[in-house]
Amino acid sequence: MTEKLLNKITQGDCLKLLKQIPDNSIDMTFADPPFNLKKGYNSYKDSLKLQEYLNWCEQWITEMVRITKPSGSIFVHNIPKWLTYYAAFLNKQADFKHWISWDAPTAPMGKSLQPGHYGILFYAKDVKQLKYYEIRHPHKRTRKERILAKDYGGKKFMLHPFGPLVSDVWTDIHRIKHNKFRDEHPCQLPIHLLERIILMSTDEGDIVLDPFNGTGTTAIAARRLGRQYIGFDLDDHYVKITKNKLENVKPISKIGDRWVSFYLDEVVTLRNDDWDYLKDFYYIPANVEEVDTKQIVLKTKVKIKTPQKSLLTVNGNDTGNRLDFRNQTALFEPTVQYRPNDNRHVQKRKAVHNKGLIKTTVITVKKRKNSK
């Protein structure tokens, strides 16, 4: 039954374990299965015959739909080639919502038309009952000048201070680039990718299930956002790595009492419905058109560290170093110390000379007495 598996990562074959989950009991299911591309997993052999792979995929997809609540969502991540088959399976049993294209840039060299994006299929178990929240991400800005990358022309007065609603093309989330964030696993997803999906489709306390846990991205994202989780993986070492990481993860990814997703101390996803509340935590220019050249900033610096890799290795060696969460603080616990609507500070642009280039930076300075 679900209680035995709830808030745990269980080693085993997902097809067998999924059978233990009752119908219509999970709020969101997310799967990132092996891609059948001969990836170097620790134990799983990632090279089935085409029809064998497809038959197997149809079985776990059918199980995912069965266990998802009528108000729930089903997400499947893979390369476009396999998603075309998955969509055909899913169209028979659930309602299509979106094909999200996750633009995960490749190295600047190589062949033309090499895969530059992954797809994430988003299906509703029943579109009429679906739980779904609109979400926003920060405006895309140029790397040096930090001005808006998009030219809104005469429509700047309509700018949202934080950023636009996300579309079905996600270009703002990178694959894990640094080894310090990567476990010994060949295809670990970034936590804020899963946090975005979780914020879009679930509420606090809801249950999120991932049948291909890997080193625990979904479970960690769920716990950081105050959700419950269930994870399965064939490989005992990946399960151990995940458990090791989860020991240190707390439900802290919030501002005040609203759940948000962070990357490198910046909010990268928030719910549209929460903006009226969250806006008081930011310095926002009185004239919204200024957002074109000024990035809004949080009134207090946030310390939410991106969890680093587990130093538990696949061959079971533990170097003794646990994850470094020392700088992680329960976010905005002291909400009272903020002064929503505090306008004693203003943002200015400061010219900085950097290797011969003049760069402008937004700085926050105290207003002088008597200044408006």
Ligand SMILES: C[S@@+](CC[C@H](N)C(=O)[O-])C[C@H]1O[C@@H](n2cnc3c(N)ncnc32)[C@H](O)[C@@H]1O
């Ligand atoms: C693409 S990886 C998932 C990575 C994960 N999303 C992460 O961010 O760490 C696929 C995982 O599925 C696991 N796996 C393969 N076959 C499985 C099965 N039948 N049941 C459960 N897990 C399986 C592999 O061991 C591997 O860790």
